[in-house]
Amino acid sequence: MADIAVTNIQPDRAAVASQWQLIWWAFRRHKLAMVALVVTVMMYIVALVPGFFAINDPNLQNARATFHPPQRLHLIDTENGFSFGLHYYPMKLTRDPETLAAIFKEDTTKRVDVQFFGRGYEYSVFGLFNTNIHLIASPDKTMPLLLFGADRLGRDVFSRTVQGSQVSLSIGLVGVFLSLMLGIVIGGISGYYGGRIDFFMQRLIDFVLSLPTIPIWLAMAAALPQDWPATLQYMMITIILSLTGWAQLARVVRGRFLSLRTEEFVAAARLDGVREGRIIFRHMLPSFASHIIASITLAVPAMILAETSLSFLGLGLQPPTISWGVLLREAQNIRSIATAPWLFMPGCAVVVAVMALNLLGDGLRDAADPYNK
Numbered sequence: 001m002a003d004i005a006v007t008n009i010q011p012d013r014a015a016v017a018s019q020w021q022l023i024w025w026a027f028r029r030h031k032l033a034m035v036a037l038v039v040t041v042m043m044y045i046v047a048l049v050p051g052f053f054a055i056n057d058p059n060l061q062n063a064r065a066t067f068h069p070p071q072r073l074h075l076i077d078t079e080n081g082f083s084f085g086l087h088y089y090p091m092k093l094t095r096d097p098e099t100l101a102a103i104f105k106e107d108t109t110k111r112v113d114v115q116f117f118g119r120g121y122e123y124s125v126f127g128l129f130n131t132n133i134h135l136i137a138s139p140d141k142t143m144p145l146l147l148f149g150a151d152r153l154g155r156d157v158f159s160r161t162v163q164g165s166q167v168s169l170s171i172g173l174v175g176v177f178l179s180l181m182l183g184i185v186i187g188g189i190s191g192y193y194g195g196r197i198d199f200f201m202q203r204l205i206d207f208v209l210s211l212p213t214i215p216i217w218l219a220m221a222a223a224l225p226q227d228w229p230a231t232l233q234y235m236m237i238t239i240i241l242s243l244t245g246w247a248q249l250a251r252v253v254r255g256r257f258l259s260l261r262t263e264e265f266v267a268a269a270r271l272d273g274v275r276e277g278r279i280i281f282r283h284m285l286p287s288f289a290s291h292i293i294a295s296i297t298l299a300v301p302a303m304i305l306a307e308t309s310l311s312f313l314g315l316g317l318q319p320p321t322i323s324w325g326v327l328l329r330e331a332q333n334i335r336s337i338a339t340a341p342w343l344f345m346p347g348c349a350v351v352v353a354v355m356a357l358n359l360l361g362d363g364l365r366d367a368a369d370p371y372n373k
Helices: 019-028 031-048 157-193 195-210 213-222 230-243 247-260 264-271 276-312 324-331 334-339 341-368
Strands: 074-077 083-088 091-095 102-106 115-125 129-137
Touching (some): 019 031, 031 341, 157 195, 157 276, 213 230, 247 276, 264 276, 276 341
Antiparallel strands (some): 074 083, 091 102
């Protein structure tokens, strides 16, 4: 009897890979989307613990630092001998003898070394405990480090921008989560049952889509009492943004359910006596979960821009709450733009966040497309 040769043949990875593995392999080929993923993850890490990345107390006012310009960090010190080390020079305020305009100039005779994991103001971590450890800190509290300069009250713009990321980025996630829940439930019921239920749900969706979004946002936000606490304002603004953001997703989900309810795996689940709720959430939704994830990443920037616009117009979150929109209200007039252009730095943060999330969404959408391989 001839010996049977047994060979270990390595199967093709794509033939045995799961759907999520295929999506990840396709996503990794999208270099710009990978960069956007890194930027997005870093921004949300900062938003989780903004106090750790902030340098100064974002609410601390300093009359001597009114419209203080941004300061530069130096690595090599040639003014006080030749040495290495991250440091900065405090700025000295002088006046132009003719125009009396404020002039800030680096005082190179006073070097201040930057401390990594140094101690500064105290902040709360997830509401569980307080600490005063910061990524970078200045040992001299009389000469603070102002990377993005200061506003009209002498508050650190960099620390306020970092602190504002927590509200602006989280309001996008929470708003999209609420919109996602409404869109999946209403769109899923409409597409799964059809008939009169589908007709009623579609008319409701048509009504929501026909509403002018910006005027509705402005009217609902203006109706909020100005004396509400910050947490209640945050919750209501999130709900307002969610109420008009679910309709488009519901229509997409409804179309997918209409096409899936006649598939063989759905019929097999019905014949096995599986409950309708399990059929919807366990069998039908996972089949286009990649599309939903791509839709979420593209919807988050719209929520961030909506909150920023409402707060910028004074109809969203109100001080002392710190968000990017609230910070941009400092740059509403020509005098602020001419005197302190660095007050636009929160706007730069909005641009970076929206661009990163949009590129991430484009990469996920292309990777999840079965016809784009």
